[in-house]
Amino acid sequence: MRVPLPWLREFCDPPLDVAQIEERLTMTGTKVEAIHRQGAPSAENFVVGRVLSAEKHPDADRLKVCTVDLGEEQPATIVCGAPNVEAGQTVAVARPGAVMPDGTKLGSAKLRGIVSEGMILSASELDLEPAGESSAGIMVLDDMTPDAEFAAGAPLAEVLPVSSEVLELEITPNRPDCLGIYGVARELHAATGAALAPAPWVEDAGVPGDPPGVRVRVECPDLCPRFTARVFEDVTVAPSPLWLRARLLAAGQRPINNVVDITNYAMLLSGQPLHAFDLDRVAGGELVVRRAGEGEQVQTLDGQTRTLDAEMVVIEDGAGPTSIAGVMGGARSEVEAGTTRVLLEVATWNGPNIHRTSWALGLRSEASSRFEKGLQPEQCMHAQALATTLMLELCGARIVPGTIDIGGDGPPLQTLRLRERRVEAILGVPVALGRQAEILRALDLVNAPAADGLDVTVPALRREDVTREIDLIEEVARVDGVERLPATLPARRGAAGRLTHAQRVQRAAEDAIVGRGLREIVGWSFADPGLLDRLRLPEEHPLRSVVMVENPLSEDQAMMRPTLLGSLLDAARHNVSRGLPDVAIFESGGVYRARIGDDAPGDSPAQEHHALGALLCGGLGPRSWRGERPEADFFTAKALLGGMLERFKVAWEVRAAAPERWPFLHPGRSAEVLAGDGAGEPALLGFLGEVHPLVAGQWDVPRTAVFAVDLAKLASAVPEGTTFEAFGAFPVLRQDIAVTLPESVPAREVTDAVRQAGGGTLDTVEIFDVYSGEQVGEGRRSLALALAFRSLEGTLTDEDVAPVRERIVAELERIGGELRG
């Protein structure tokens, strides 16, 4: 909200400069977001002048050479182009040295041979009128304020708002009472202790009772708690005086005509919107407030036709709806140049209802943005009193005695107990009871001593915001100054301060991957629904049970990702297409699926789990001068996965997966990843494989290997602690054997067989070479196995392990193996 500082100072004028005022308001909860300046940067060199003579310029038809008394011994010579300048006028003058609102600094200028020592000003040159609406010629001060006495040479700022600061305030949604200047003045009063002028609506020229000739009916009092109206006759619609126009401009409102300007002025001051009807164009002289019909149409002031529903409220006359209540008036009964009879409506509308209407119609106005925050019925009469005074003063109007008032004041005022010790309990420091009372009083929270604190009566304007003791504590805290609180630490009883097992597993998994040279990415949780097709997922595939966003920012963000694969491929494509072909990345983040089956109370509405996925494409690591580097493929990804899982002492394995299980993976190079604690069935953690060439093609990436695992399942499989195992004092006996086998026998089966036969003596078995070719025969391959034997009892010899080795060889032969030389 824009608050011109001179206007604010009319009601509360602390001896502080604008920076100090900014600091006080900001530190008590009314944040000053910016300080603007309306008009010139400074009032210096702007003075009142009296035109002594105005003669035609000898060399220019449209210019006049004026002598102007600026209160000095010698009058100044000023060349002026305005057609309306005449001797005897009192005018506004900018002298050389003055800085104009647009920033140009005025000097003495030679105009067609005559030196002009200044400039006689028009209203728009001082930003007192909207740009482009320049009225013809200079301002004649005598005409604008007929009763004033002007001394030539007096500072112009005494007469006109040459330069005003405008505060732009953030009004928090709990404070609709601060949507008016006077509300802000009260805040400034509480924040600085400077005196607060009486409310400008205390004196009211209106009287109660129904005025003759106009009727109002409210059919939906639930949505319209109060409706008031006054009638003015003999109204002369004209431009507003300069001071009013200037003030509206400074507050960000465009001047229209005196009647409309008065409604805006009263709104800016009180926070309460008003609406003026041309009473002669209110058909039948009757207004009805009712719910709209479903599909009913209204033409609003902006010329648009709006279609309403039954939860919206219209004001109608004998010819049908004229306004959408609380949101925007209608074109039909708008006040215009010829209007002479005005009905001034000030009403209270149901905030949530206005909020709904305004959002549903996509129509926001100064009025709706105030009403939706919840104004109080008492504010109606504030606005009526303000507007009445100005209607009589500025429009030559006569008030028809009486005020229509349907609904009246709001509910009775509430009294709350504020316990003195409770203030200290919440803040951590005591605030003296007297200080509490003083702060509350400054905020119009009238209070009286009570047994354990204060009894505080909440004024109507704070009715919605202040309903509990804690609300009063907040008032005390913010005005007393939360910036003055000491910095203490809480007791932290029973605070443990440690990560859970699952959180430690997550960090360790991420660190293991980072340690192997991968960069973490952070992808979007949103995905394009087309992702499912690009991943070649058939209709019934489980990953298709996704969570859809009903109101996405764009269609390609309409789905919550069911897998990390899309994010990883997107990031790979981004980098490959930018000339960074070697990509080794991972993501640790959420994936989302629709919940299937019944919800337990307190459950999250969808299935979410934290996944860790990695992607490799191109070469692994930088190129080297000392040899080839590996390229990303199934086995490099498997090694990476193994490097991570073995960090956890978890029993894990991969098994060839059915091709339809993960259709986005290469059918011959994909596997499921399982892990367990060694006892019982291992859990399925996720998948490992090369991306299907058709899928890689969709993302324009070369051969790409990926894996993704569910970290929660990994954490369950990982033991929480490890126990030391004795490794014995005796050396390991190593033997290598080479065996040829049919290619159809998986390596895993071979090592399992060896382990089985090796029993406790066999410590480890590793495959260190794989060979297929003529020497081993068609359809067979040779595996070289490194065996390590170990005993806790003593040093083993070849003779000791011979029987074990025989069992191993026999077992290998059983699965089709044949020992090589």
Next chain:
Amino acid sequence: MTERIEQLRGEAEAAISSAADTATLEELRVRYLGRKAELPRLLREVASLPAEQRAAVGKAANQARQALEALIEARGGELSGAELQAQLGEDRIDVTLPGAPPQPIGGLHVLSATRRELEDIFLGLGFTVMEGPEIETVHYNFDALNHGPTHPARARTDTFYVAEETVLRTHTSPMQVRAMEQHPPPLYIVIPGRVYRRDLDATHTPQFHQIEGLAVDEDITLADLKGTLLHFARAVFGDQRDVRLRPHFFPFTEPSVEVDVSCFNCSGKGYLPDGSRCHLCKGEGWLEILGAGEVDPNVYSHVATTDANAPGYDPEKVQGFAWGLGVERIAMLKHGIPDLRLMYENDLRFLEQC
């Protein structure tokens, strides 16, 4: 006999002294001192000499052998030293060539690194870390957090909906009530996580990350909030930092505050040593980092505990504070990242800087 010994000794000494390398030296050792060499044979045969010759011959042979051994030892030392020097010279490499094989350097994303840094600070203060669902009910996201039925954040223009009563959580705050339903007081937790709002420009992305803090005990005050956040601000931005609480409004805290940290770029002065305005805090001297406050009593009333005997959250008996901070904002401030959208582009040239 002794003449022969002297002759042998002289001959051998000359040969050893002029040996050019350790291999030649070894040959000479075998020739003069080996099992079949003459000198050792003479020594072995001393016993068979007449008694009057034994002493003199034995002594001379022994002396000759010892002298030759010492000479070989000395000469060997010289020669092997020289040969090692030569070998080391030949071994010289270009130490400025890259290491091999080159080790790829990995790294966490700046958001993860920042999140962990913040988690660790609060772990050090005794807080534990909790996570919660990102797809959340309107109940936990708004209702239980005292948002009125018309609160603008509920609008479909501001919040993503996946069903009538289900949203993508707009903050990490829904975990406040969930956590209180799961654990009796006292409670000291931080809740990191991803949140969503319908915004997209240079300073807003539709997803971002927050860390919620919640401390509820018998006597936790607004001053305790200030102390906790002061500790945090100094840990993140430096020991000289100060924090400032500024009154504000949030539906689920009361009193509510916004928290500013003194600007680390200009030490809170608002201008730099050259007199120019600080671009980071825009001359304010303070940087807004988060919103916070004492938990509103209405929030406690939404804590549904299934166990009727649980102590529960009675606002007359417990009180505490909560905050919500943006991880992106902290990361951008700390690292001078100019555009939020860089965080989600995943360009390796960005990721490699973290």
